[in-house]
Amino acid sequence: MEYAIVTHTDIDGVAGAALYIYKTGLSPTKVLFAEPFNLVDVLKSAELVEEKVVIIDLGINPPTLSELVDELREITRRGVAVEWYDHHVWNDEWETLVKNLGVKLHVDTSTCGTGVVAKYSPRLTEVNEVFLNELMNGVCGADLWKFDHWLSPWLHRLVPRHGGDSWRIHLLNTLSKGVLWNDDFTNYVSNRIDWELKAYSEFISNVRVAEACGLKIAYIYEPRVNSSLAASIILGRSRADIAVVVSSDGKLSFRSENFDVRSLAVKLGGGGHVHASGAKIRIPITTRLKSFFNKEALINYVHRVISTTMCSEN
Ligand SMILES: [Mn+2]
8 A cells, every 4th residue: 555644743743644644554655844834835845656645734725725626636637646744723614625536534622633543543453552541642742832742842842944855754654653752752852942041141131121000021133042931931030920932023922921912913903812922013114124133113113003002092
């Protein structure tokens, strides 16, 4: 049985593909990595001649849906079977469109992509339940941002956003043999943590704290680490009510523990959740130019916009 895998670039995608190989005992002829927005292009460039393609941890990107449906029709017409395992939210119309092409679609939003593979993919060989469950729970804890399993913070750092495909393939080869963790992984993550700690100490000295309507707001400009991690550190360090991660293009991410940052984001034309939200504001050209040399100018401007918005009556 010759088959190809197209999976997401993150740990959920890598582990999901590895688990598929582990459970079936079948090695794929190729593994390709994709994001929802470029899935169509990856499928086209794959020039599939295999009997089957397995798509993992990739949801529908509405702007490319019709192009995707055309490509799937073309693939199935050539006699390539399609299996698809995903945990993102699908609406009924998308499901019907894709299933009508003969795609075997498994969508389950109660778990992560690796969990969907664990639950629904064929089990053709001897499977170690402990390995399967530890991998699934560790990956889900990282992917769903719960961190409720001891492996999650490690797995989260094992596949950084801008890491290369050769590292992903190395991980995939190891995990698909039923190895949950090894010294290579430890070395990789410990280097990664050293890098992270340097990045933290760098931005901690650059946090700017200001007040608006009696609330303490901590600002940080484009940290090299993940915005959520950066924000949780500055909230704790500066005992601020709100953390704002500022980008030079006007993109703002808000995080808080007790304050409703969703309503702030909505007033600025954005949205999100009560404790994690975001918006994009327009930065005047003069501020942009000034902030090229001095980030203070940008932070000052953003603070003026936020305090005006928060302190106004409605
Ligand atoms: Mn996922």
